[in-house]
Amino acid sequence: MAVLGVTAALLVWVATLLLLSLCRQAHRRWKLPPGPFPLPFFGNIFQLELSDIPKSFTKLAERFGPVFTVHLGSRPVVVLHGYQAVREALLQHKNDFAGRGEYVLFREHKHRGVTFNNGPSWKDTRQFSLSILRDYGMGKQGNEARIQREIPFLMEALRKTQGQPFDPTFLLGRAPCNVIADILFGRRFDYEDGTSLRLQRMFNENAYLVSTPWAQVYNFFESYLCYLPGSHRKVLRNVSELKAYAWDRVQEHRESLDPSCPRDFIDCLLMEMEKRQYSEEPGHSLDNIAAAVADLFFAGTETTSMTLRYGLLILLKHPEVEEKLHKEIDRVIGPSRVPAVKDRLEMPYMDAVVHEIQRFINLLPSSLFHEATRDTVFRGYVIPKGTVVVPTLDSLLFDSQEFPDPEKFKPEHFLDENGKFKYSDYFKAFSTGKRVCVGEGLARMELFLFFTAILQHFSLKSLVAPEDIDLSPIVNGFVSVPPHYTLCVLPRSQV
Numbered sequence: 001m002a003v004l005g006v007t008a009a010l011l012v013w014v015a016t017l018l019l020l021s022l023c024r025q026a027h028r029r030w031k032l033p034p035g036p037f038p039l040p041f042f043g044n045i046f047q048l049e050l051s052d053i054p055k056s057f058t059k060l061a062e063r064f065g066p067v068f069t070v071h072l073g074s075r076p077v078v079v080l081h082g083y084q085a086v087r088e089a090l091l092q093h094k095n096d097f098a099g100r101g102e103y104v105l106f107r108e109h110k111h112r113g114v115t116f117n118n119g120p121s122w123k124d125t126r127q128f129s130l131s132i133l134r135d136y137g138m139g140k141q142g143n144e145a146r147i148q149r150e151i152p153f154l155m156e157a158l159r160k161t162q163g164q165p166f167d168p169t170f171l172l173g174r175a176p177c178n179v180i181a182d183i184l185f186g187r188r189f190d191y192e193d194g195t196s197l198r199l200q201r202m203f204n205e206n207a208y209l210v211s212t213p214w215a216q217v218y219n220f221f222e223s224y225l226c227y228l229p230g231s232h233r234k235v236l237r238n239v240s241e242l243k244a245y246a247w248d249r250v251q252e253h254r255e256s257l258d259p260s261c262p263r264d265f266i267d268c269l270l271m272e273m274e275k276r277q278y279s280e281e282p283g284h285s286l287d288n289i290a291a292a293v294a295d296l297f298f299a300g301t302e303t304t305s306m307t308l309r310y311g312l313l314i315l316l317k318h319p320e321v322e323e324k325l326h327k328e329i330d331r332v333i334g335p336s337r338v339p340a341v342k343d344r345l346e347m348p349y350m351d352a353v354v355h356e357i358q359r360f361i362n363l364l365p366s367s368l369f370h371e372a373t374r375d376t377v378f379r380g381y382v383i384p385k386g387t388v389v390v391p392t393l394d395s396l397l398f399d400s401q402e403f404p405d406p407e408k409f410k411p412e413h414f415l416d417e418n419g420k421f422k423y424s425d426y427f428k429a430f431s432t433g434k435r436v437c438v439g440e441g442l443a444r445m446e447l448f449l450f451f452t453a454i455l456q457h458f459s460l461k462s463l464v465a466p467e468d469i470d471l472s473p474i475v476n477g478f479v480s481v482p483p484h485y486t487l488c489v490l491p492r493s494q495v
Contacts, residue, residue: 031381031382032069032076032078032381032382032383032387033064033065033067033068033069033078033379033381033383034064034065034068034069035060035064035068035069035070035071036060036064036070038070038071041073041074042073043070043071043072043073043074043075043220044070044071044072045072045073045217045220047070048070050213050216050217051213053216053365053366054362054365054366054392054394057079057081057366057390057392057395058081058392058394058395060079060081061079061081061082061392061395066080066081066082066084066085067079067080067081067085067378067379067381068081072219072220072388073220073221075220075388076387076388077387077388077389077390078372078381078383078387078388078389078390079389079390079392080389080390080391080392081392081395082392082395082396082399083395083396083399083402083425083426085379085391086391086392086393086395086396086428086432087425087432088378088379089370089378089389089391090370090391090431090432090433090434090435091432091433093376093378094433094434095373095434096372096373096374096376096378097370097371097372097373097376097389097433097434098370098373098433098434098435099118099370099371099372099373099386100115100116100117100118100122100368100369100370100371100435101118101368101369101370101371101388101389101390102118102219102369102371102388103116103210103219103368103369104218104219104222105210105215105218105219105232105235105236105239106239108239108240108243108291109239109243109291109294109295112125112287112288112290112291112292113125113288113291113292113294113295114126114129114291114292114295114296114438115295115299115368116295117291118371121288125288125292126438128269128272129265129269129292129296129438130438132265132268132269133183133265133438133439133442135268136183136264136265143179143183143441143442143445144340144341144445144449146179146182146183147179147445147446147449147450148338148339148340148449150175150178150179150188151175151338151339151449151450151453152338153174153175153178153191154172154174154175154450154453154454155453155454155457157171157174157191158171158454158457158458158489159491161488161489163461163488163489163490163491164488165463165486165487165488166486166487166488167484167485167486167487168308168309168312168485168487169204169305169309169484170197170200170201170204171191172305172308172309172312173200173203173204173301173302173305173308173309174189174191174196174200175308175446175450176300176301176304176305176308176446176450177189177196177199177200177301177305178196179300179442179446180296180297180300180301180439180442181297182264183264183265183300183442184249184264184265184266184293184296184297184300185249185253185264185265185266185293186263186264199242199245199297199301200301200302200305202238202241202242203242203298203301203302203305204302204305205234205235205238206235206238206239206298206302207302207306207481208481209231209232209234209235210235211480211481212231214230214231214232215231215232215235218230218232242294242297242298243290243291243294245294246290246291246293246294246297247286247287247290249266249290249293250266250270250286250289250290250293251286253266253267253270254270254286257270257271259271259274265293265296266289266293269289269292270289273285273286273289296438296439299437299439300439300442300443303363303439303443304443304446304447304450306361306363306480306481306482307357307358307361307363307443307447308447308450308451309482309485310357310361310482311354311357311361311447311451312454312460312487313469313471313482313483313485313487314357314360314361314409314471315455315460316460316461316462316466316469316487317409317466317469317471318409318466319460319466321353321409321411322455322459322460324349325349325350325353325455326455326459326492328347328349328350329347329350329452329455329456332346332347333452333456335456335457335492338453339448339449339452339453339456340449341445341448341449343452344448347452348415348419348420348421349411349415349419350448350451350452351414351421351448352411352412352413352414352415352421352422353411353451354444354447354448354451355413355414355427356409356410356411356413356414357409357447358427358429358447359397359398359403359413359427359429360409361480361482362393362394362397362398362480363429363480364393364429364431364480365392365393365394365480366390366391366392366393366394367390367391367392367393367431368431368435369388369389369390370388370389370390370391370435371386371387371388371389372384372385372386372387372389373385391431393428393429393431396426396427396428397426397427397428397429399426402424402426403424403426409471414427430443454489456492457491457492458489458490458491458492459489459490459491459492460487460488460489461487461488461489461490462486462487462488463486463488470483
């Protein structure tokens with residue numbers, strides 16, 4: 001009888017806990033946007049297709065509207081779907097949703113650096129980082145010259161393939177890696193350098209692993225899963241190693257710093273740290289500088305590298321587009337002059353192709369998590385401080401009204417009836433608002449110049465017929481990761 005009494009008491013206790021959990025969720029959901037009813041502990045995790053979360057969000061938007069709530073574990077997440085909702089939230093409520101949602105795999109950067117910083121130092125760090133990047137040529141002559149200096153090295157590396165098949169993943173990554181390395185710590189790597197290859201492998205590995213279903217589940221159930229084996233351990237090791245590499249560069253610069261002659265990004269941040277060491281403003285510490293350098297090094301290398309290699313795969317699938325690009329390059333630049341940013345004004349087709357590549361590959365389909373910085377009333381709903389907010393950038397880039405046949409690669413999406421480049425406000429590949437990518441200007445410049453230079457000197461060849469090339473992106477929750485593939489490049493003089 002005593003055993004039955006204890007069992008009955010336990011059952012009542014469990015039932016009470018479940019009831020309280022359901023009541024708390026119902027109360028919390030009362031003023032939140034609508035959404036599917038969550039299970040205790042698990043939330044809506046079983047109602048999402050973890051291998052393609054953007055697809056799940058699109059289906060839920062059709063059911064609940066452009067602003068809805070899903071629960072990932074016990075945490076409510078407000079999803080914004082469509083141009084109006086995303087633009088209204090990130091521009092009209094830019095301060096309310098300027099926080100950064102937590103990524104436990106990047107916990108070392110939680111209150112440090114630029115990308116994942118959600119602490120009191122993020123505004124100061126971001127603002128000063130932007131001003132330094134502008135001083136060092138963000139969108140101006142300085143960075144154009146850096147990219148142009150790197151172009152001959154990339155062309156020589158491609159010539160060395162001698163028309164043989166190769167995996168372009170890391171070869172293409174060398175160029176953007178060297179451009180951002182020159183800005184951050186004043187150096188470039190030889191294309192055979194082992195350290196550069198090691199860093200790129202970690203960049204590439206992390207970009208893939210953080211987009212897997214396991215990483216997405218881990219992000220919301222970390223306290224239960226942290227002791228289990230899994231790919232999260234590899235990401236954590238990579239993040240730690242990359243941070244250590246950045247820390248070493250910061251220490252080297254600190255020992256050789258000449259305040260009268262700053263050499264690069266790190267020197268400028270160190271000088272600012274020295275000026276503010278007695279102030280109450282947060283963020284100016286060696287650890288914060290190292291995190292900022294690691295953030296910019298990763299983002300400045302891997303996103304551009306992924307876009308380049310996916311872009312070439314798309315052109316293999318569409319040889320007719322490549323042929324039009326060859327003609328435009330020959331007409332505007334010729335066979336030998338190094339491409340320049342000013343050429344973009346006379347090359348609307350190349351400009352359209354670069355934009356269409358970015359739209360089509362949908363690199364960050366669900367953006368990076370935002371977070372409400374205070375209790376906010378948005379479209380009549382109350383979104384509490386600390387709530388994760390997800391602006392679905394793919395819902396803009398694949399809007400069928402703005403981009404007819406959005407699932408097809410069509411440079412005409414960015415061309416008017418006269419063949420001139422046509423800007424679209426739906427093009428938010430770099431996000432928008434307070435958390436817009438700090439390297440947007442550099443990335444746009446690199447993509448135009450590197451694509452143009454490659455096609456100026458080479459024709460692309462594949463080992464399979466164009467119709468057999470699969471362009472289905474590996475899209476998971478947060479990152480569209482281009483697959484590894486084999487490419488051949490032939491000097492145009494030999495074609």
